[in-house]
Amino acid sequence: MAPPPSSFSSSHQKPEIRKDKINNKLIIFSPARSKRPSDFKSKSPVSNSSTNQLKECPFCIGHEHECAPEIFRVVDDPNCPSNWKIRVIQNLYPALSKDIGTHNRGSEDSGCCIIPGFGFHEVVIETPTHPVHLGDLSGAGVGEVLMAYQKRVLQLASVDSIKYIQVFKNHGASAGASMSHSHSQLIALPIVPPSVSSRFTAMKEYFEQTGQCVLCEKPPKELVIHESKYFIAVVPFAASYAFEIWVIPQYHSAHFQDIDKDKADDLGGLLKLMLKKMGVQLNNPPFNYMIHTSPLHINDSDLQFSHWYLQIVPQLTVLAGFEIGTGCNINPVFPEDAANILREVVVEDMEENFREIHIQGS
Numbered sequence: 001m002a003p004p005p006s007s008f009s010s011s012h013q014k015p016e017i018r019k020d021k022i023n024n025k026l027i028i029f030s031p032a033r034s035k036r037p038s039d040f041k042s043k044s045p046v047s048n049s050s051t052n053q054l055k056e057c058p059f060c061i062g063h064e065h066e067c068a069p070e071i072f073r074v075v076d077d078p079n080c081p082s083n084w085k086i087r088v089i090q091n092l093y094p095a096l097s098k099d100i101g102t103h104n105r106g107s108e109d110s111g112c113c114i115i116p117g118f119g120f121h122e123v124v125i126e127t128p129t130h131p132v133h134l135g136d137l138s139g140a141g142v143g144e145v146l147m148a149y150q151k152r153v154l155q156l157a158s159v160d161s162i163k164y165i166q167v168f169k170n171h172g173a174s175a176g177a178s179m180s181h182s183h184s185q186l187i188a189l190p191i192v193p194p195s196v197s198s199r200f201t202a203m204k205e206y207f208e209q210t211g212q213c214v215l216c217e218k219p220p221k222e223l224v225i226h227e228s229k230y231f232i233a234v235v236p237f238a239a240s241y242a243f244e245i246w247v248i249p250q251y252h253s254a255h256f257q258d259i260d261k262d263k264a265d266d267l268g269g270l271l272k273l274m275l276k277k278m279g280v281q282l283n284n285p286p287f288n289y290m291i292h293t294s295p296l297h298i299n300d301s302d303l304q305f306s307h308w309y310l311q312i313v314p315q316l317t318v319l320a321g322f323e324i325g326t327g328c329n330i331n332p333v334f335p336e337d338a339a340n341i342l343r344e345v346v347v348e349d350m351e352e353n354f355r356e357i358h359i360q361g362s
């Protein structure tokens with residue numbers, strides 16, 4: 001995470017090209033293309049009123065019969081299982097099919113350009129009631145959603161030929177969400193996606209050059225938004241998107257699914273705080289988050305350089321021709337500015353549990 005010491009520009013008047021050494025990408029920071037960073041607001045906020053207009057949907061409690069089959073549910077009281085808090089269900093319109101027989105399954109190693117679309121695509125319904133969003137739950141409530149991800153990831157990881165599991169959330173139509181009821185998704189894949197392999201290789205190269213895990217290095221204070229007991233929330237040095245946030249375990253861990261309840265509760269609190277800060281500062285933007293974990297079944301020796309994190313991307317700008325053509329994003333907001341602004345956002349009744357970050361001169 002640590003950039004070369006001299007690389008922070010003080011005025012940010014000049015464009016800069018930074019390397020994201022974890023994802024092996026180049027990002028152009030171009031403040032000339034933006035208004036002041038603090039003026040950034042979503043032009044298509046996810047309004048509570050639009051969520052409330054639709055009072056009930058298939059993901060609401062009492063509508064379970066309108067959904068694809070359930071995998072498991074989380075309840076407070078086992079004597080009253082109909083009163084669920086979280087449900088993990090099959091996706092009614094899955095991107096991949098779990099019903100393709102093993103004998104048909106190809107292998108990415110076999111050099112074919114086509115392999116059967118075997119896999120699992122599932123939905124995690126995060127709350128029983130329609131207008132309640134993930135950030136409205138308590139930190140421990142968000143922690144329970146994270147533990148539901150963990151439970152399902154562990155189950156899917158034991159399936160023969162599953163090689164990677166992506167957990168993600170789309171919130172708001174321009175972030176790709178088709179359902180407004182608070183939910184996230186899991187897709188279990190029979191391949192390791194190229195972006196995951198590339199991240200894995202970049203982390204390995206960094207370890208070979210420095211003897212360090214790249215994400216175990218303490219990030220510079222200028223990039224830190226907040227830290228909790230086990231996690232740290234930062235704007236990455238070469239953020240691909242304006243106000244992008246990474247929440248990184250401060251303990252070394254290659255796989256998200258190794259999290260325990262104590263750590264999930266702690267992450268739940270920090271994730272809630274980041275969602276609230278983003279909502280206040282950026283006008284309740286559509287957003288995505290993704291859990292970037294390591295491929296399943298890696299060697300023990302590879303565990304030492306591979307480190308998972310959660311990426312939150314508010315959808316404030318569109319990717320246009322240059323980005324599609326080159327794969328280099330243009331980010332109009334320098335990460336230090338974004339971190340400074342997000343650090344200062346006050347979320348009522350939330351921050352007493354978190355250590356303050358003090359930056360000299362800010």
Ligand code: AMP
Nearest residue numbers: 058066067068091092093170177178179
């Ligand atoms: P998103 O499109 O990101 O909002 O995710 C919602 C997901 O829920 C989509 O992938 C849909 O295919 C899936 N879905 C929609 N309706 C149902 C339903 N009744 N039961 C199960 N999955 C559903």
Ligand code: ZN
Nearest residue numbers: 057060130181
């Ligand atoms: Zn609903």
Ligand code: ZN
Nearest residue numbers: 213216252307
């Ligand atoms: Zn590490």
